[in-house]
Amino acid sequence: MERFTVDYRIIAPSADEAGARAAAIALEDTVEIPRDVVPAGYVEDVILGRVETVAPEAETAGCWRARISYHVDAVGREFAQLLNVVLGNASILRGVRAMAITPDPALRERFPGAGFGAEGLRRLTGRAQGGHVCPVIKPQGSSVETLARLCYLTARAGADIVKEDHGLANQDAAPFRERVSRCAEAVARANAERAAAGETGRALYFANIAGHGDQLRDLALHAKAAGAHGLLLIPGLYGFSALHALSRDPEIGLPIMAHPSHLGPYVLSPDTGYAHGLLFGTLMRLAGADITVFPNHGGRFGFSVAECEEIVAACRAADGPGRAILPSPGGGMSLDRLGEMRRHYGDDCVYLLGGSLLRYGERIGEAIREMRDALDARPETVSG
Structure with a gap:
């Protein structure tokens, strides 16, 4: 029977306690009833999470790695329920951190991942090789005219992706529909001038989709109709389900960049939440993001080199879910650090x-x- 697996880091004083906590995770994230009343047959054999292994972490005393397998029938076909199985009630248990997901064929079929991925973005930008230059259009409070002017200047100068700041929502200074229409027009004008000058590449304008939860699809369709080439979404605010729905909607059909705002508490504790690579890499791939933004080491937010490398590895892993996606480090970066970042x-x-x-x-x-x-x-x- 095919089952996907989730690896957990468990804090426990003994092997027996670690095993008991692993068994609790398997129950809590699936049937949520006492083990002795789990119905025999389908519920016990298929739906109930199954503890496969529990072993000590060699490098850390009191830490254990548990691998628990789940059947796709416990998930169904909604991304929210996948998260509920991976780290639902277990997220409320102390000393439990989800470290990795290994999808099985059934999970991959139901959640096929990014619609474009790294290769698709290269086709869209026309940049066959090299890193993608991505200016962020900001700040919040600027007028529509100011933001559109920044879009034009950066796109005309050769940017590959012109991304709105995640703080540009639907404020009075630059209402969403007007802003997106004017910024898309500005990027289109810059692209036309680049093409006339013989350039083969073009800038992609990513509009930040921010509104009430029931408006996201309409806002995305407006952005597409206005000429946006991609969407920026904050899964920490609108949910991974919203990201998944937008990525699978055939009427939208645009690449999506996921922003990390509001996700910090899920990764900052070493003993709870998610591992960096799982949250910003694997889950973003499963949900359908084409680009995942995360704080670079040495910037304002304090991610370590190892944590950033973990994210990048999960984005690019050949055995990961769906297409490989593009990592996007940011957070207080400057031109003099680009050489170091490129290396x-x-x-x-x-x-x-x-x-x-x-x-x-x-x-x-x-x-x-x-x-x-x-x-x-x-x-x-390269210097830096």
Whole structure:
């Protein structure tokens, strides 16, 4: 019988206690009833989570790794219920952290992942190789005219992806529908000028989808009709189910960039929540994100090198769910760090720069060209 597995890190004083906690996870995340009243047959044999292994972590005393298998019938076909099985009630237990998911064929079939992925984004931008330059259009409070002007200047200078800041929602200063229409128009004008100049690449405009939960699909369709080439969504606010629904909607059919806002509490404790690679890598792939944004090490938010590497590995793993997706490190990055970042993350990456670009003002196009030069330089000549 095919079953997918989830690996957990369990804090426990003994092997017996670790085994008992693993058994509790298997119950809580599926049937949620005492073990002695689990009905025999289908419920016990298929639906109930099954503890496969429990072993000590070699490097940490009092820590254990448990592997629990689940049948896709416990999940059904909704992404929210997948999360409920992976770390539902178990998220309320102390000392339990979900570390990895190994999908089986049935889970892969129901949740096929990104519609475009890393290769699809290259086709859309026309950039056959090299890292993707991605300026962030901000700040909140700017007028529609100011934001559209930034979109034009960065796109015209050679940006691959022009991404709205996640703080641009539907505020009075720049209402969603007007802002998206004007910004899409600005990027389209820049792309037309690039094509006339003989360039083969183009900028993709990603609009931030932010509204009431029942409005997301309508807002995404408006963005597409206005000329947006992709969507930015915050799964920590709107749910991974919203990300999954938008990614699978054939009427939308746009790549999606997932933003990490509001997800910090899920990863910051080493003893609870999710491992960095699982949340920002594997789950984003399963839910259908094409690009996943996360805080780079050395920036404002304090992710470690190892945690960032874990995320990138999960994005690119050949045996991961669906297409490989693009990691996108950001969070207080600057031009002088691009060389270091390029050496660390390579070419299959979306490089974000936001606030630091605003120092250039009307000369922001020069910063975009500097980004491109830094990402295209021969490795031995890159500084930083």
